[in-house]
Amino acid sequence: MTDQVTAATAPVAEEVGRMYDRMTLLAADFLGAEAAHGYNAHLGYWDTPESEFTFEEATDRLTDVMAERLRISAGDRLLDVGCGVGAPAVRLARRTGAAVTGISVSQEQVARANELARSTSLLEHVSFQRADAMRLPFADASFDSVFALESMPHMPDRAQVLREMRRVLRPGGRIVLTDFYRRPAPAPDVHPLRRTMGSTTAQLDEYPLLLRAAGLRFTEMLDITDETVHRSFAFLAEQAERMRLKLENPEATCYFNPQAVIDAPLLGYLLVVARRPERG
Template identity: 75%
Template sequence: MDDQMTAPAGPVPEEVGQLYDRMTLLAADLLGDDTGHGYNAHLGYWDAPHSDLTYDEATDRLTDVLAGRLRIGAGSRLLDVGCGVGAPAVRIARLTGAEVTGIAVSREQVARADALAHTTGLRGQVSFRQADAMDLPFDDASFDAVLAIESMPHMPDRGRVLREMRRVLRPGGRTVLTDFHRRRSPTPTAHPLRRVMGSTTVPVDDYPAILRAAGLEFVEMLDITDETVPRSFAALAEQAKRMRLEAEDIAAQCYFNPQSVIDVDLLGYLLVVARRPRHD
């Protein structure tokens, strides 16, 4: 399931967009209409095994753990790459006072993120548009920070996206992201992630070199698998019981109940912080 493996080919942004359109509609259908309320489409973070945060609270906690590393405040400009339905952008805008622009390849997600900006009264401070991270539609040095929560696994070329992030960052600006790494050699059960979800993992040891090649300075990399993956996947499995997913809908199984179709022990979760050098 890694990017270096042979066929099938890696993610195709248009297809990933269509997949998220469908998953977003399915979530609204099976879990209740979320229009204008928003939710995080990422894993939860529990600081300690005995933490009693609910899954929803833990997904906000992950947003906060990442936001704290962005080093932004009132008046800063943040780009959220792969913004989902907008909940992280709205939360960070409230927490920091920053102006946040979110992009995603899914039209359905962007429409819901727009609705969220409206219902939260944050239009003007938070905005969303459909765009591909491989080709960011923004001027050079137009952001103080870039965030990417779980969108990197969908990128056909991580290096190209990181170069784009560097280009739109001001010198000294940070990029904070999460990504999946593989904890051991891929097995056949890992393939649905790539084939069906358009996701790849990256070998953890490769990250510093990928950042360097994109012209970014390495700041921090943490393996946060234990704080995120096992409890999140268990919580998703519980939620899936209420959803009556069709067994043959492998994409929906992957998205809403990953441990039912993929080898969970394979997946590790990384928090990565990098910076555009102050002087080129």
């Protein structure tokens, strides 16, 4: 399989939305009450190999590592692109006082995320809606910052999404995102995503160019593979084992045991920070 993104291989937003609808319903079955209280649908971050964080703590830690770079404060308007079931947005609103708008292509996720917001005292500060990052339904310059935690791998066209992010950002506003990138493979047909999860991987050196082409300024790029990928996938594989996943259910396998579909040694993880210039 090649990861050259073409019209034939690019993820399709509606299909990704349906995949997350089904995964969200499956998660409710598998996780029960935990799912009702929101969960992070992203990798964990352990600062050092000695860190004793649980997977759950480490997933919050990744949200916090990104939040430190957003530089938002009370009253700021933050857009969360690809919000999952809302746990990162609620955490960001609670810790910063910012007003957070989350979007997802999955109606089921949006419904859970709004339930989560209702169950907190943050209803006025956090809201979720179904929308496609390729065509953001927001006015120009309507946000102070944009956050995208692990949603970029699903985007049909990274360049178009970055242009849309720039458009809705105020001049000087920041974007903080994470994305998968592919590490060198021993042979061209060895690929980090063995079966489709509606995802593609970026190239390590692609971001500065993509950002510049979208009219953004490159600020920072960190390779956080060592802090995230291996421990997260080890945990997810163990969890799948503990839950005695019915492996004949391919959707459940993808969601709870990504190790079955991802060649973790070939998968890299990037944290990227950019900003919209004050002028232009």
